[in-house]
Amino acid sequence: MKHTISVQVENKFGVLARISGLFSARGYNINSLAVGETEDPEISRITIVVHGDESVLEQVTKQLNKLPDVIKVKDFLNSDIIKRDLILIKVSANKKVRPEIIEIATIFRAKIVDVAKESITIEVTGDEDKVSAFMDLMRPYKIKEIVRTGVIAIERGGK
Amino acid sequence: MNGAKIILESLKKEKINKLFGICGGSVIPLFDEIYKDDDIEFILTRHEQAAAHMTDGYSRATGEVGVCVATSGPGATNLVTGLATAYMDSIPMIAITGQVATHLVGNDAFQEADTTGITRPVTKHNYLVTDVKDLASTIKEAFYLARSGRPGPVLIDIPVDIQKGSCKFTYPEKVNIRGYKPKTSGHTKQIKAAVKLINASKKPVVYAGGGVIISKASKELRAFAAKGKLPVTTTLMGTGSYPADSELSLSMLGMHGTYFANHAIQNSDLIVAIGARFDDRVTGRVKDFARGAKIIHIDIDPTSISKIVNADLPIVGDCKIILKKLTKDIETKKRSGWHKQISKWKKEHPISYKKDKKLRPQYIIEQLYEATSGKAIITTEVGQHQMWAEQFYKYNEPGTFLTSGGLGTMGYGFPAAMGAKMGKPKKTIINIAGDGSFQMNIQELATCVINDINVVNVVLNNNYLGMVRQWQELFYDRRYSQVCLGKSHKERVPDFAKVAEAYGAKGITVCKKEEVMPAIKEALKYKTGPVVMDFIIEEEENVYPMVPAGAAIDEILVDMA
Numbered sequence: 001m002k003h004t005i006s007v008q009v010e011n012k013f014g015v016l017a018r019i020s021g022l023f024s025a026r027g028y029n030i031n032s033l034a035v036g037e038t039e040d041p042e043i044s045r046i047t048i049v050v051h052g053d054e055s056v057l058e059q060v061t062k063q064l065n066k067l068p069d070v071i072k073v074k075d076f077l078n079s080d081i082i083k084r085d086l087i088l089i090k091v092s093a094n095k096k097v098r099p100e101i102i103e104i105a106t107i108f109r110a111k112i113v114d115v116a117k118e119s120i121t122i123e124v125t126g127d128e129d130k131v132s133a134f135m136d137l138m139r140p141y142k143i144k145e146i147v148r149t150g151v152i153a154i155e156r157g158g159k
Numbered sequence: 160m161n162g163a164k165i166i167l168e169s170l171k172k173e174k175i176n177k178l179f180g181i182c183g184g185s186v187i188p189l190f191d192e193i194y195k196d197d198d199i200e201f202i203l204t205r206h207e208q209a210a211a212h213m214t215d216g217y218s219r220a221t222g223e224v225g226v227c228v229a230t231s232g233p234g235a236t237n238l239v240t241g242l243a244t245a246y247m248d249s250i251p252m253i254a255i256t257g258q259v260a261t262h263l264v265g266n267d268a269f270q271e272a273d274t275t276g277i278t279r280p281v282t283k284h285n286y287l288v289t290d291v292k293d294l295a296s297t298i299k300e301a302f303y304l305a306r307s308g309r310p311g312p313v314l315i316d317i318p319v320d321i322q323k324g325s326c327k328f329t330y331p332e333k334v335n336i337r338g339y340k341p342k343t344s345g346h347t348k349q350i351k352a353a354v355k356l357i358n359a360s361k362k363p364v365v366y367a368g369g370g371v372i373i374s375k376a377s378k379e380l381r382a383f384a385a386k387g388k389l390p391v392t393t394t395l396m397g398t399g400s401y402p403a404d405s406e407l408s409l410s411m412l413g414m415h416g417t418y419f420a421n422h423a424i425q426n427s428d429l430i431v432a433i434g435a436r437f438d439d440r441v442t443g444r445v446k447d448f449a450r451g452a453k454i455i456h457i458d459i460d461p462t463s464i465s466k467i468v469n470a471d472l473p474i475v476g477d478c479k480i481i482l483k484k485l486t487k488d489i490e491t492k493k494r495s496g497w498h499k500q501i502s503k504w505k506k507e508h509p510i511s512y513k514k515d516k517k518l519r520p521q522y523i524i525e526q527l528y529e530a531t532s533g534k535a536i537i538t539t540e541v542g543q544h545q546m547w548a549e550q551f552y553k554y555n556e557p558g559t560f561l562t563s564g565g566l567g568t569m570g571y572g573f574p575a576a577m578g579a580k581m582g583k584p585k586k587t588i589i590n591i592a593g594d595g596s597f598q599m600n601i602q603e604l605a606t607c608v609i610n611d612i613n614v615v616n617v618v619l620n621n622n623y624l625g626m627v628r629q630w631q632e633l634f635y636d637r638r639y640s641q642v643c644l645g646k647s648h649k650e651r652v653p654d655f656a657k658v659a660e661a662y663g664a665k666g667i668t669v670c671k672k673e674e675v676m677p678a679i680k681e682a683l684k685y686k687t688g689p690v691v692m693d694f695i696i697e698e699e700e701n702v703y704p705m706v707p708a709g710a711a712i713d714e715i716l717v718d719m720a
Contacts, residue, residue, distance in 0.1 A: 009338075014275060014279075014287070017276065017279065021280060025280050058465065059462065059466060062461045062462040063462050066460070066461070068284050068304060068336050068338050068339040069338055071337050071338040072338075
């Protein structure tokens with residue numbers, strides 16, 4: 001099963017290495033990982049998407065908690081959350097197909113961020129399903145390059 | 160105050176008066192302060208790995224935190240095996256390493272290595288100090304982390320310019336790490352539930368590990384076992400946590416454990432695991448381990464619980480505190496049926512060996528036990544001799560059997576013995592070694608002679624890397640690939656007694672059974688430095704009982720037949 005884990009860590013050098021090292025040393029697979037500062041500049045948040053059954057996830061969570069630089073670990077499995085992934089996608093596009101692509105982008109509330117003679121670059125934000133649906137629709141036009149941030153997530157409500 | 164002096168003053172605040180290690184280019188400022196300091200004794204070793212093991216041995220023997228020092232680059236990388244050894248066995252220690260000057264870090268400078276990067280997986284935590292103002296608080300934090308919770312080694316990497324830099328010295332009183340708050344007291348509801356399970360159990364077994372020794376809970380374990388008449392088996396790391404001569408003792412379990420401990424586990428209805436982690440050498444084939452038993456698992460490290468074997472009832476906390484609470488609430492019981500069954504197993508297959516005229520290692524260890532009245536601290540290297548040392552010397556007190564259990568580090572025993580002697584100068588310290596292992600840190604004979612460190616090395620010399628040879632004999636049709644250490648079967652290399660004498664130590668060679676006791680007595684009388692006893696034992700003696708790799712622990716071979 002896919003789990004989204006949110007980890008609050010001390011904003012110090014070497015912390016990311018500790019966390020990625022933990023995953024590689026214990027053979028856990030990371031699907032995506034996104035890091036950024038939080039509202040408190042001394043704290044960073046790492047959002048990790050990881051595949052595994054319950055026992056693997058229990059170990060991942062415990063192992064993360066064991067690191068002195070880790071302040072809080074939350075597995076979002078049973079939480080109501082908003083997930084966002086951002087991709088920049090460069091698609092081959094000549095004059096002929098450009099309007100079609102723009103039309104699809106509009107439906108997805110995606111942004112056209114760059115247009116060149118033979119290509120078009122689009123920014124899409126959304127949960128993973130939306131992003132992959134958009135990528136599927138772009139495939140026939142020949143995708144030249146995709147860059148993704150990895151998923152970030154936040155809980156709904158006042159918590 | 161300069162950084163180097165801040166290091167020493169901080170160490171003194173932590174009551175450190177001994178350091179083990181070797182100097183080098185990027186710790187010269189620190190060694191200059193050591194030169195000027197009268198309160199700190201420095202043991203100059205011949206290899207940094209040995210310095211790390213000495214520190215570890217010092218920590219294990221005293222229950223305190225030892226400190227070792229090495230230079231940057233190769234000095235630091237040589238510590239790695241020692242740190243990994245301590246990490247696997249949860250031993251608190253501090254390693255201080257020099258680093259190239261901060262402006263050179265990352266430039267592939269002379270003797271530069273990414274020490275914090277390299278040691279990250281083998282330390283509980285590590286630091287690279289980049290500002291002299293952080294030095295004192297970092298040291299304070301390092302000691303706190305090393306000794307609290309599940310203990311472990313902590314490394315502090317200090318660039319040479321930080322050692323030379325200066326600031327005002329203030330040593331913090333308290334540490335607050337918001338991401339690190341070990342739980343010690345145990346959940347009340349869980350403890351209640353455990354009491355219920357224990358009271359209801361007809362065939363319980365207590366499985367005690369190194370955690371009992373680390374939390375200094377041996378007394379509590381005895382009281383707990385006595386009240387509930389609970390049989391106790393110990394892991395290699397738990398050896399000494401429960402008296403081997405007690406009626407309730409089942410000795411060690413697992414691959415080279417006793418027949419009766421393994422059968423007790425397999426037939427029990429309740430396992431109470433205390434400060435143990437279900438290592439593969441303990442469990443054998445995991446899915447068949449303690450098939451019919453419920454499992455209570457008490458450990459201070461939540462990651463140890465349900466990692467390998469699912470715990471029916473986990474209790475996170477300190478063994479000592481939890482054992483006290485459990486003992487208070489469990490019922491006094493006899494459980495005579497269960498004990499009758501265990502006695503039967505004990506009678507059927509006691510730990511034994513062939514008693515004939517040949518010089519057998521088990522006999523030597525029995526004689527050591529006699530000669531020391533069981534009062535020595537025994538350290539070991541790793542291999543067959545390590546198992547014999549566990550099986551044939553009886554350990555009744557914690558901290559009397561120091562061995563590399565988790566990592567299985569050959570070369571550990573001799574320096575660990577030296578560290579133990581530095582921490583417990585009045586104790587007799589004996590390193591039981593193999594001829595292979597002893598050569599992995601044999602150079603420390605120099606350190607030992609120069610500093611008059613009185614330890615006895617008992618080399619059980621079978622001319623082989625014996626444990627691997629045993630596996631090759633049993634499971635690889637006697638294809639002895641790269642395990643013979645001599646020139647031939649007749650010609651063993653080196654002559655250990657001569658090596659000892661070249662270093663200025665005492666060397667004794669023993670070839671016959673009847674020479675054993677007089678030689679041991681002679682060695683124990685020698686008080687001025689190290690002794691090396693070279694026992695020329697049977698080449699192909701095996702360790703039994705043995706559970707083959709991948710088998711369940713009751714599929715146990717008790718001897719060749």
